[in-house]
Amino acid sequence: MATYIVGDIQGCFEGLQKLLKKVDFSPINDHLIAVGDLIGRGTQPLETLDYLYSLEGSFDTVLGNHDLNLLAIYAGIRKVKPNDNLDILLTSPKLKIFINWLRCKPLALLADQNTLVTHAGLYPQWSVKKALKVSHEISEQLQSKDWKEFLVNMYGNEPSTWKKSLQGAARFRFIINAMTRMRFIENHNELDFSCKTSPELAPDNLTPWFNVMNKKLKTNQKVVFGHWASLNGDTKLQQFCGLDTGYVWGQNMTMQKLSSGEICSVEYQDLSEPVDI
Ligand SMILES: [Mn+2]
Structure with missing residues (x-):
């Protein structure tokens, strides 16, 4: 039995299948x-x-910004954009099943201890413990009967800094932004959403979140x-x-074997391009 962690799939089913085949994934x-x-x-x-x-039971996921966006579209809060490529899903009779399934997924989970x-x-x-705790706060909201109202307040970039005292919509928005949209940090603890480049191309005032000292993360934690x-x-x-290596942008889809840390990737293949015979 092996556990694999896969990077952003973003509706690239063919890529996912290629990757699972490459590692001989067995759902059983x-x-x-x-x-x-x-x-x-x-x-x-x-x-x-x-x-x-x-x-x-062979699959777990955390929620990403696109998954939350789907929930918001379903809830009537967000309009679908053409490049979301969600029409086929939004008109599926199975949509409600998937929505209720996603509502039960957390923002953070432990793959092992x-x-x-x-x-x-x-x-x-x-800390890891804190991330799990605040993830649970969001799960409670997503699983409540008022989940659609909860999502109305999800969008926005503020507050940019965490305070224990944050409450209500501001608290929930920060937790969701930190868990699903964070890349760079400014001034030690402020979330920045303006920059999406690689760290090398980013302005000097921005630091990747993983390069900011986390005193609460233990050395044996990943x-x-x-x-x-x-x-x-x-x-x-x-x-x-x-693990996001940009498959949807024409690059690779990547998976890590949890026990060994081994990485496995597949390259993007444009299915609309003619294949040489
Ligand atoms: Mn994302």
């Missing part, structure tokens, strides 16, 4: 964990959710995350493993 014996953004921009969101849902999985990463002022395609998985630090 193995376990798959996703870093979120199961759908979003890729052309096969329905096939992707259908397959992952069918894995039942020392490995935290979140979509964007771990806010430098939080964080596995996605979301940041232009980082291409390269944190240069053993403790932080980025």
Whole structure:
């Protein structure tokens, strides 16, 4: 039995299948964990959710910004954009099943005792335990009967800094932003959402979240995350493993075997291009 953690799938079902085949994934014996953004921009969101849902107890995921966006579209809060490529999913009779299934997924989970999985990463002022605790606060809201009203207040970039005293919509918004949208930190603890480049190309005042000292993270703990395609998985630090390698942008889809840390990738193949025979 092996556990694999897969980077952003973003509705790229063919890529996911190629990757699972490459590691000889067995839904009966193995376990798959996703870093979120199961759908979003890729052309096969329905096939992707259908397959992952069918894995039942062999699959876990955290929620990414695109997954939350789907919930917001379903709730009537967000309008669907053409490049979301969600039409086929939004008109599926199975949509409600997938929505209720996603509402039960957390923002953070433990893949093993020392490995935290979140979509964007771990806010430098939080311990692993704290991330799990605040993730639970959001799950309570997403699973409540008022979940649609809750999502109305999800969008926005403020507050940019965590305070224990944050309450209500501001508190929830910060938690969701830190877990699903974070890349760079400014002035030690402020979330920045303006920059999406690789760290090398970023302005000097911005620091990747994993390069900000986290005094609460123990040396034997690891964080596995996605979301940041232009980082291409390269944190240069053993403790932080980025798995979004931009498959939906024509690059690679990447998976890590949890027990060994071994990385496996497949390259994007444009299915609309003619194949040489
Ligand atoms: Mn994302």
